[in-house]
Amino acid sequence: MQILKVEDRKSEKMxxxxxxxIYKNDNTWVCPLDNDIKSxxxxxxxxxxxxxxxxxxxxxxxxxxxxxxxxxxxxxxxAGSYDQPTGGIGFFECIDDEPSAFLLFxxxxxxxREKGMEAMDGPINFGETDKYWxxxxxxxxxxxxxxxxxxxxxxxxxxxxxxxTYYKMEGFHLDITKPLPERFIKIAEWxxxxxxxxxxxxxxxxxxxFTMDFARVFNEAWASFKIHFEPLEADYxxxxxxxxxxxxxxxxxxxxxxxxxxxxxxxxxxxxxQIFKHLNGKMNIINMFRxxxxxxxxxxxxxxGMLMGVIPKFQGLGIESAFILNLVxxxxxxxxxxxxxxxxxxxxxxxxxxxxxxxxxDPVKHYITYRYLFxxxxxxxxxxxxxxxx
Numbered sequence: 001m002q003i004l005k006v007e008d009r010k011s012e013k014m015x016x017x018x019x020x021x022i023y024k025n026d027n028t029w030v031c032p033l034d035n036d037i038k039s040x041x042x043x044x045x046x047x048x049x050x051x052x053x054x055x056x057x058x059x060x061x062x063x064x065x066x067x068x069x070x071x072x073x074x075x076x077x078x079a080g081s082y083d084q085p086t087g088g089i090g091f092f093e094c095i096d097d098e099p100s101a102f103l104l105f106x107x108x109x110x111x112x113r114e115k116g117m118e119a120m121d122g123p124i125n126f127g128e129t130d131k132y133w134x135x136x137x138x139x140x141x142x143x144x145x146x147x148x149x150x151x152x153x154x155x156x157x158x159x160x161x162x163x164x165t166y167y168k169m170e171g172f173h174l175d176i177t178k179p180l181p182e183r184f185i186k187i188a189e190w191x192x193x194x195x196x197x198x199x200x201x202x203x204x205x206x207x208x209x210f211t212m213d214f215a216r217v218f219n220e221a222w223a224s225f226k227i228h229f230e231p232l233e234a235d236y237x238x239x240x241x242x243x244x245x246x247x248x249x250x251x252x253x254x255x256x257x258x259x260x261x262x263x264x265x266x267x268x269x270x271x272x273x274q275i276f277k278h279l280n281g282k283m284n285i286i287n288m289f290r291x292x293x294x295x296x297x298x299x300x301x302x303x304x305g306m307l308m309g310v311i312p313k314f315q316g317l318g319i320e321s322a323f324i325l326n327l328v329x330x331x332x333x334x335x336x337x338x339x340x341x342x343x344x345x346x347x348x349x350x351x352x353x354x355x356x357x358x359x360x361x362d363p364v365k366h367y368i369t370y371r372y373l374f375x376x377x378x379x380x381x382x383x384x385x386x387x388x389x390x
Contacts, residue, residue, distance in 0.1 A: 001067065001100060003107050006056035012038070014058045015091075016281070018069040022093045026151070030143055030273045031281035037091070040126055041071070047236065048126055051077045055111050059094070059104055068094035068101065072108035073126040074115055082119070083381060084373065087112040089122035090132060093150075094157065101157040109374060119373045121166060122158075123148070130306055130343055134169050134367030141364070144304045144341045145273045147171065148367060155368070163370035167383040169344040171365030172356040176331050177338050180324075184358050188325035191318040198260075199326055202253035211237040213255055213262035221265075221309035247272050247295070251330045252303060256310075256319050264310040266323040271302040271341065298336040305342040308352070320355040348385050 006015050016034050023029035041056065043049040052075045059068035074087040089108045094101045112120050125132040131146040135154055143149035180188075192199060202210050211234040219231045241248060247270050256264035275294045279287045310319050331337050344367055345352045356363075373380055 001062070001103060002060050003103065004058050004060065006041075006058060011058060014060075014066060015056055015069050018058055018066045018093050020281070021066045022068075022095065022151070028140065028142060029149055030277045031279070032146075033276065033279070033283055034281045035283065040091075040132075046127060048073075048075060051075065052126065053115070054126055056091070057104065057107055059100055067097070068092075068104050070094075070104040070108050071126065072111050072120070074112065074117060075126070079117065084118035084375075084378070085116055086119040086121060086371070087115070087117040088124045088126065089120050090124050090126065092123050092154070094154075096151070096153045096157075098157060098160060102161055105161050105372075109372070113374055118375065118378075119371055121369060121371050122163070123150075124369060134344065134369045137366050137368055139171065139365035142302075143273060144271045144302065145269065145276070147273075147304075147341070147344075147365075158370050161372070162376070163372045164380055165382065166369050166371035167385075168347045169367040169369065170347075170353065170363035171344045171367065172342040172361040173364045174340040174342065174356075174359060174361035175338070176328060176340060178360065180328060181358070181360050184321060184360070185325065187318050187358075188321035192322040192325065196259045197322075198257045199322055200255055200257070201251045201326075201330075202248075202255075203250050207238065207241070208234075210253075210255065211235075211241070214265050214267075217255070217262050217265045217311055218307075218309055220311040244269060246291075247300070249334075252327070254323050254326060256314075256322065258314065263314045264308075264319045264323070266308045266320075266327075267306040268303050268327070268340070269306060270300040270337075271304040272300065273304075274300045274302060301336055302339045302341060303337055305340055307343055316351060320352070321359070324355075324359050346383075348383055350386065 004011055004014070006012050016037060020031060039045040041054055052073060054071060054073040056071045057069065058066060061067050069091065070089055071091040072087060072089050079085045079087060092104065094104060109120060123132070123135055132148060134148050135158060136148050136150050137155050140152060191197065214237050215232045215234045249270060252268040252270070254266040255262055275291055278290060278294065308320055308323065342356055342361060345356060371380070
């Protein structure tokens with residue numbers, strides 16, 4: 001076996017193609033767009049490079065066949081906030097072979113150790129937590145856009161190496177062809193009618209105000225979580241929306257206000273993976289026309305909830321319920337949609353889990369974010385779960 005650094009176009013192509021090799025017989029897997037993966041490792045496109053660093057490797061066998069890949073990265077804004085400096089690994093793909101997997105893990109560990117790290121989390125993203133985050137351990141069905149998908153044997157590879165559960169996450173699915181629970185509707189309608197509250201969906205005409213308000217809520221809502229938090233700027237949100245303009249539905253993105261102050265956000269896109277499944281990671285001229293054709297044919301029948309956030313002062317007041325009620329009303333005019341997959345909820349956020357359960361959604365996918373301490377004698381500490389009643 002041979003480990004090669006990703007240092008040029010040839011090795012980058014090998015990095016991208018490794019996934020195609022691993023999943024060549026898996027009809028459930030959806031190949032991400034090559035350009036989306038490349039953008040994670042492009043300093044001009046990923047703001048995390050302002051305070052972070054990355055290295056990638058590919059693994060080949062004696063016949064030069066691709067057997068695996070891995071990326072290691074350090075976010076200096078976050079690394080020092082733990083009991084020990086902690087980096088991350090991600091974009092791991094590997095054949096079902098412990099020596100191969102362990103060589104990849106060791107290579108990433110050694111690089112991180114050389115940079116002063118004492119632990120590594122994985123599999124995670126060099127970026128926001130709503131993308132490529134966690135290891136799928138249950139619910140190996142269709143992956144929605146940017147949601148982790150991997151072979152079941154990866155769990156054994158991680159745990160055999162010595163990774164331990166740092167926290168668990170659940171992905172919720174809501175069948176929108178079924179009516180919402182009556183109790184939920186009553187609560188949501190009560191919240192929506194409360195004096196001072198208003199709920200508005202995004203419009204391109206109000207893009208400037210929307211992105212400013214969105215950034216304000218996001219930064220206040222997520223600052224309390226000690227987990228890979230990067231404050232967002234309005235310009236970054238504009239860039240995300242511009243990139244996704246071909247699929248954005250204005251009625252899928254919402255803000256809540258109290259006395260005209262933004263207090264909560266909800267972001268949802270049509271699940272473009274239902275189209276990407278037919279493109280094999282390439283967005284060439286032919287696939288551009290194919291994309292437009294499949295979009296027109298209403299191939300996207302599933303929506304992907306990207307994130308939901310409420311500033312601390314207004315948490316626990318049912319704002320999320322009102323969002324979902326508004327979305328269900330929207331879907332009545334879009335009958336080709338049948339399902340929402342909500343972004344994952346971690347076990348340290350039981351309040352949000354309660355919201356998804358109350359609306360009638362099911363936790364059908366389970367993920368784990370692992371941590372590995374380089375000093376094997378050091379006490380392992382799991383991410384704390386709040387002791388609160390929900």
